[in-house]
Amino acid sequence: MREIDNRLEQLPKGTLTYKNINGKKQPYIQRTVEGKSVSCYVKLSQREQVLAEFEERGKLSEEKKRLLAYVDGLQNILKRNPYLNAGVGCGYQDFKDFACGRQFYVDKTHFIAEWVYRDAKVTLITRPRRFGKTTLFSTVETFFDPRFADHPEYFEKLRVWGDKEIRKLFGMVPVISISFGNCKGADYKQAVKGIADSFYNMYEAHRYLLKSTRLEAEDLKEYKSLRELFRAGDTGRIEIAIQRLCRLVYLHYQILPVILGDEYDTPLLEAYTDGYWSEMIGTCRQLFHSTFKENPYYARALITGVTKVSKNSLFSDLNNLETDTVTCEAYSDCFGFTEQEVMDALKCQNMDTMHDVKEMYDGFIFGKQKDMYNPWSICNYMRSGELQSYWINTSSNKLIGEIIRRHPVRSKHEIEQLMAGEIIHKEINENVTFQYLDGDENSLWSLFLAVGYIKAENVVKQGESTWCDMSVTNREVMGMFRYEILAMFENGNAVYNDFTKALLSHRMEDLNDILLDIAYTSMSYFDVGKCPPERTSENFYRGLVLGLIVSLRDQYRIVSNRESGQGRYDIAMYPLERNKDAFIMEFKVFDAKKERSLEQTAANALKQIEEKNYEADLIAAGIGRGQIYKRYCSEVNL
Numbered sequence: 001m002r003e004i005d006n007r008l009e010q011l012p013k014g015t016l017t018y019k020n021i022n023g024k025k026q027p028y029i030q031r032t033v034e035g036k037s038v039s040c041y042v043k044l045s046q047r048e049q050v051l052a053e054f055e056e057r058g059k060l061s062e063e064k065k066r067l068l069a070y071v072d073g074l075q076n077i078l079k080r081n082p083y084l085n086a087g088v089g090c091g092y093q094d095f096k097d098f099a100c101g102r103q104f105y106v107d108k109t110h111f112i113a114e115w116v117y118r119d120a121k122v123t124l125i126t127r128p129r130r131f132g133k134t135t136l137f138s139t140v141e142t143f144f145d146p147r148f149a150d151h152p153e154y155f156e157k158l159r160v161w162g163d164k165e166i167r168k169l170f171g172m173v174p175v176i177s178i179s180f181g182n183c184k185g186a187d188y189k190q191a192v193k194g195i196a197d198s199f200y201n202m203y204e205a206h207r208y209l210l211k212s213t214r215l216e217a218e219d220l221k222e223y224k225s226l227r228e229l230f231r232a233g234d235t236g237r238i239e240i241a242i243q244r245l246c247r248l249v250y251l252h253y254q255i256l257p258v259i260l261g262d263e264y265d266t267p268l269l270e271a272y273t274d275g276y277w278s279e280m281i282g283t284c285r286q287l288f289h290s291t292f293k294e295n296p297y298y299a300r301a302l303i304t305g306v307t308k309v310s311k312n313s314l315f316s317d318l319n320n321l322e323t324d325t326v327t328c329e330a331y332s333d334c335f336g337f338t339e340q341e342v343m344d345a346l347k348c349q350n351m352d353t354m355h356d357v358k359e360m361y362d363g364f365i366f367g368k369q370k371d372m373y374n375p376w377s378i379c380n381y382m383r384s385g386e387l388q389s390y391w392i393n394t395s396s397n398k399l400i401g402e403i404i405r406r407h408p409v410r411s412k413h414e415i416e417q418l419m420a421g422e423i424i425h426k427e428i429n430e431n432v433t434f435q436y437l438d439g440d441e442n443s444l445w446s447l448f449l450a451v452g453y454i455k456a457e458n459v460v461k462q463g464e465s466t467w468c469d470m471s472v473t474n475r476e477v478m479g480m481f482r483y484e485i486l487a488m489f490e491n492g493n494a495v496y497n498d499f500t501k502a503l504l505s506h507r508m509e510d511l512n513d514i515l516l517d518i519a520y521t522s523m524s525y526f527d528v529g530k531c532p533p534e535r536t537s538e539n540f541y542r543g544l545v546l547g548l549i550v551s552l553r554d555q556y557r558i559v560s561n562r563e564s565g566q567g568r569y570d571i572a573m574y575p576l577e578r579n580k581d582a583f584i585m586e587f588k589v590f591d592a593k594k595e596r597s598l599e600q601t602a603a604n605a606l607k608q609i610e611e612k613n614y615e616a617d618l619i620a621a622g623i624g625r626g627q628i629y630k631r632y633c634s635e636v637n638l
Helices: 002-010 044-080 095-101 110-117 133-144 188-204 207-211 217-231 238-253 266-274 277-293 339-348 354-361 375-384 398-406 412-419 434-439 443-451 475-488 490-504 508-522 537-554 598-611 616-620
Strands: 015-021 024-033 036-041 122-126 175-179 258-262 300-305 321-324 364-366 369-373 424-428 454-462 465-472 556-560 571-575 582-590 628-636
Touching (some): 002 044, 024 044, 044 339, 095 133, 110 133, 133 258, 175 188, 175 238, 188 217, 188 238, 188 266, 188 277, 207 238, 238 277, 266 398, 339 354, 339 369, 354 375, 354 475, 369 375, 412 424, 412 475, 412 537, 424 443, 443 454, 465 475, 490 537, 537 582, 571 616, 582 598
Parallel strands (some): 122 300, 122 321, 175 258, 582 628
Antiparallel strands (some): 024 036, 364 369, 556 571, 571 582
């Protein structure tokens, strides 16, 4: 702007006009001199230069108007979100690092008012990793806790300060904050020691209690004793750690504290994948029961994590729990950046790349709030200016990999559909019930949704189940699907390859062994047991085998449940090359009322193939009878 003003000072003043003289337009410069309008004729020798200078003046004047409008727009943006023009850091999570414009910060303090006005005693909010949960917790703690009451300037420019009722709570409510993010380990002993270490940090944050005049000597002794136990890594009293600290903080302030628990599910996710689930769930159940059920010394609690662990597993006797998952309406714009916030941020960072950013990073949906962006990718992009995959490398996929390893043949085809940009309609259960992950075919999709890899649209909730249309969240995540998720199916590829090789070489014993192995490691009674007609055992096995032979599509036309002869076969494989064998497969369930053995069931299946003339279509396609192999699978109906 300064350069434009300097140049405008150097250029001729006035207005360029034209007068008709002897039928020709002649240029004049109109100026105001001492209050009078003066018109000066532009001589022919000066005309080219003068016309060029006035053209330049016009362009500079338009550019100045545009810049003034841009600056005015930035000022309006900064009135709403005052720290969008600050330097963009990376890895900062403490609100005090953002306060007063030291770091780029998107104002999410309206969350405080939303949460206060809701009446839930305990609120559990699930969001993917790197969506600002930890920073928001730090914001809540800094706003409420009396330790920060001398710094109203932290919030005076932010949205929460505009609510006079909520402003009255500033610096008035003590906060006990704990993060379980580092409570990991290769075994239970190591992980539970991580919890003890986190509890030491929690107690250390309240060292002011050592100087409290309101605590009795025995209370001070208890505080010191617990703090030293946790410092030493002693895990014997972790179940009562938060409850006891709540009581001591209440005695000091005479105000019930707020409890903030971040990444509550990390110890459980680690325990499941590393094999010490039963020990960890017992410890966590006792801890949360003591903290939230048997604790009269707290006002409210706020818990965050990635997944919603089943209430029956963890909060079975907690009746005052409100859960807000990614499909719920509450707090839908409080975690992550909205599209308007991203547009505003890019303007304030002088980056005119919204179209490219939207194509790469847009797509998250929380409740009905669409076009949400993960903060990690946006901040890293603004720092580097490069459209790269940032967010997908920030979290572990051990649990997803474990489920894929245990169910290698179930979901690969649907993963491929998603990668092709298609939408799949699925039933999910947002409660992660770890005891049944092995037998729940929808567990993978539920986790994909929880961690943010897929988005849910057209959501319909029916009790504990949720039906929705699913698709890959955005281009950044698509890259992760293409390389990382598909790589997880490599263990399952051996099953595909072994099954197809055994089939093509007619090794029936090997086929039976492979199916038995899948049944023992990947199936549940609810897959193949008694169920509604639309999900009979025959249908289940047909779908399973279709998934196993799908890799043969380049050699066979694979047809399922198609009319041929006088009935419908289950599966037929038409060779694309005439010299290869064709296959007819029929699936039958053992019926104890009509059949004496599995052998009789198998004989009935082959008899049905012959009597119904299922091979008619294959013969019509020019395949010889000697090339058609008929196979069956039998299964006991439990």
